[in-house]
Amino acid sequence: MYARALYEAAKDKDRLDAVREELADFVQAQREVPELRELLRNPQLDHRVKASALEELLGGDEELVRNFLLLLAEKNRAGEVEEIAREFEQMVALEEGILDVELTTAVELSDEEARDVIKQIEKASGRKVEASRRVDPDLIGGIVLQAGSMRLDASVLGRLNRLRTELTTRR
Numbered sequence: 050m051y052a053r054a055l056y057e058a059a060k061d062k063d064r065l066d067a068v069r070e071e072l073a074d075f076v077q078a079q080r081e082v083p084e085l086r087e088l089l090r091n092p093q094l095d096h097r098v099k100a101s102a103l104e105e106l107l108g109g110d111e112e113l114v115r116n117f118l119l120l121l122a123e124k125n126r127a128g129e130v131e132e133i134a135r136e137f138e139q140m141v142a143l144e145e146g147i148l149d150v151e152l153t154t155a156v157e158l159s160d161e162e163a164r165d166v167i168k169q170i171e172k173a174s175g176r177k178v179e180a181s182r183r184v185d186p187d188l189i190g191g192i193v194l195q196a197g198s199m200r201l202d203a204s205v206l207g208r209l210n211r212l213r214t215e216l217t218t219r220r
Contacts, residue, residue, distance in 0.1 A: 052136035090128035
């Protein structure tokens with residue numbers, strides 16, 4: 050409900066990109082500053098104390114985000130900002146036809162290698178791709194792509210596991 054309201058307001062004012070960026074920055078800030086996170090999540094604190102702290106912190110930031118965060122504090126929902134931001138991101142991605150993927154590799158990819166993989170995914174899917182990257186040395190080699198509930202496992206570990214399953218279930 051809150052994410053939808055912010056999304057509609059940002060869309061109406063043609064501020065989706067700015068709101069998306071500011072909201073992501075705020076979520077990142079509260080991840081990096083445990084005191085801020087605790088302040089927002091503390092149910093014992095009066096909403097006015099939270100709103101006052103947010104007022105000082107936000108200053109002249111994007112007005113929609115600022116007002117939105119103050120509203121969350123007033124409604125005692127400030128501790129839910131991460132979940133709300135995630136819903137907001139999903140709405141934006143759906144609107145823009147963005148495919149959000151998690152790209153996991155056994156070794157760190159260079160930015161150029163990651164761009165090449167992303168271009169291949171965009172070409173195959175016909176959609177713009179935004180990818181987060183992870184490294185998991187247990188994969189041994191290859192790549193694992195996760196897009197929502199769809200998972201494509203082209204890793205050495207995945208192949209070994211499939212082979213092991215096939216060998217143990219064959220009669």
